[in-house]
Amino acid sequence: MTAALALPAAKLAIDAAGTVLSSVKNALTADKTKAKKQADDFESVYLEQVTQQLFATPEGSEGPLGDNGTGGNIYKSQLTTQYAQQIQKAGGIGLSDSILRDLLKMQEQSGAAAQAGGAGQTAGAVNVGS
Helix, strand or coil: CCHHHHHHHHHHHHHHHHHHHHHHHHHCCHHHHHHHHHHHHHHHHHHHHHHHHHHCCCCCCCECCECCCHHHHHHHHHHHHHHHHHHHHCCCCCHHHHHHHHHHHHHHHHHHHHHHHHHHHHHHHHHHHC
8 A cells, every 4th residue: 555545544544433432432321431431440550550560660770760769759650640541542452341341241130130139029028928
């Protein structure tokens, strides 16, 4: 593919991805939106832990960001938090999608169990009263 065709093709792909993303966002209900946010937050925390390990330096040595004093540690902490959030916003590593599927599955199972349990309690109350 030539460079003249690559740029318009990439722009078209990005526009299509944005359209798909916006339609998926609109399709989510309030519970699914809350579950999606929780999954995204969990992935951000995980990525923050990973990036902290990437920037970890042995005690007493000078890290890639300068002194390991109080100021350096605060800066490093803020930097790893921002890296993690940006990685997650850019699509992450796919962890939030897996967590979201599991959360939704658990919600469906608990909803079905609550409905079955509620029906069983009503039937049990009728049987006891008979």
